[in-house]
Amino acid sequence: MTDITELDLVGVAAAIRAGEISAREAAETCLDRLESAQPRLNAVIRLDRDDALKAAEAADRARAGGRTLGPLHGVPLAHKDMFYRRGKIATCGSKIRHDFVADRTATVLTRLDAAGALQLAALNMNEFAYGPSGHNSHFGDCCNPWSPAHITGGSSAGSGAAVAARLVYGALGSDTGGSVRLPAAICGVVGLKTTSGRVSRSGAMPLSFSLDTVGPLTRTVRDCALLYEVIAGPDPDDPTTADLPTGPPGEALEGGVRGLRLGVPTTYFLDGMTPETSRLFAAVAEAYRRLGADIVEVAPPGLDEISALATVVLSVEASTLHMNWYRERKEDYSDVVRARLELGFQHPGTRYVEALILRAQHLDAFGHAVFDHVDAMLAPVLPMPVPTRAETADGGATGLLTRCARPINYLGLPSLSLPAGFTENGLPFGVQVVGRPFAEAELLRIGRAYEREHDWHQRRPPGF
């Protein structure tokens, strides 16, 4: 058997299904890697070795009895430590919840369990998911596998680092202002920010109930499609989920982009880019042109305003949720998160409701400027090269880090982050493909077309 860390998620699932490796072997390999990488990456908050091995053995027994548990039979995963599992602690990356034991299991975990997946660990994250960098003063910063001095991006920091370093085959994250796409782009993996209403948030820690979304981080687009298919769809426990089909999976993924129209923005998203990142972004557009897509310039309006309104919604909702802890345990927050919470208390109620009402107008305006002309829009995830942890330690650069990601949450659109090269500092560069509401299947098809022609997803961080 070859090195199983060379396999992607789809590959390891097939190998387990075929009996080429056991679920226990796969789990042990990943558990050992999670443990040995911890001093260098600090990606893990809790390792669930015993429970994971028991689940792996159960999967192997089922297979021996002729049963397959599901499409993720025996596949080792780990998730951001904010998805509740009954009887387990979900720290949410915080001191305040360091001993919070969940009394229910998140719908997304229930669906992954039913599909046969194993959860090996709870992963590091920004405190309460309120930050875009991967810093954490309670559990220690999560470090980028490509360079420990650099940020992983956040808030799903451990999810990005663990998948990039091939410690697990996939991980769930949450995205309120970029928290799936940023660690995906910065660690060089694939991340899917789902449409608002596409994936249940029941049992996932809330940050901003209007903007929160749940999505997978994986090494490849086809891995991402598989996890997406398992977790997406309506959930009676989350009444904000839409009762809509999740889109054509399987062969449609390989449909290519010939004849599709892809937009390249002339406004907002390209501000803050450097000559180096501009070249990398242009190369992605050119690659799609070679693959048969029409590349069309688009000019979505009002994005500075959208960005501000997104901040109003996020900060007011987060501060509302944290108000009691802020009153009673203010000192238990990190300085950076405490400062962010204080800003949220300052907006009048009318401004918050205005920001919610204006979402419809802005989505209509964006739709007319973009989707009247193209099927999806390309944009950078991070406009500049990845900064170091030291450069961003005080919460600085948050505006630029989230500049290209945050408006998409306000608009409620799906966006797929793809690895698209490396900058001169050796860190990954990521591009997002932004689509119509509920067009995840199309985004995955567009992403897969690029992935087939490039090998960014096959590069390994040094030492992993």
Add this chain to the structure above:
Amino acid sequence: MAALRGETVRQWAREAQDIEFAGDHAAGIARAIEPVAAAARAAEKAVPFDSEPADFVRAQRRWQGPAR
């Protein structure tokens, strides 16, 4: 108007929530929030009378995929 609104909010924060922002700290918070507040104020004029947050879900349905 903007200053009055800001003062009202700080008063609300102090009295209704017992959250104290004193002296330089309060001024620092006000400075930090101003760029966002200014952009949001600019948007206020666009709020129509017959509107509600649920309009967003309707807009989502108008624009929902798939691509052509």
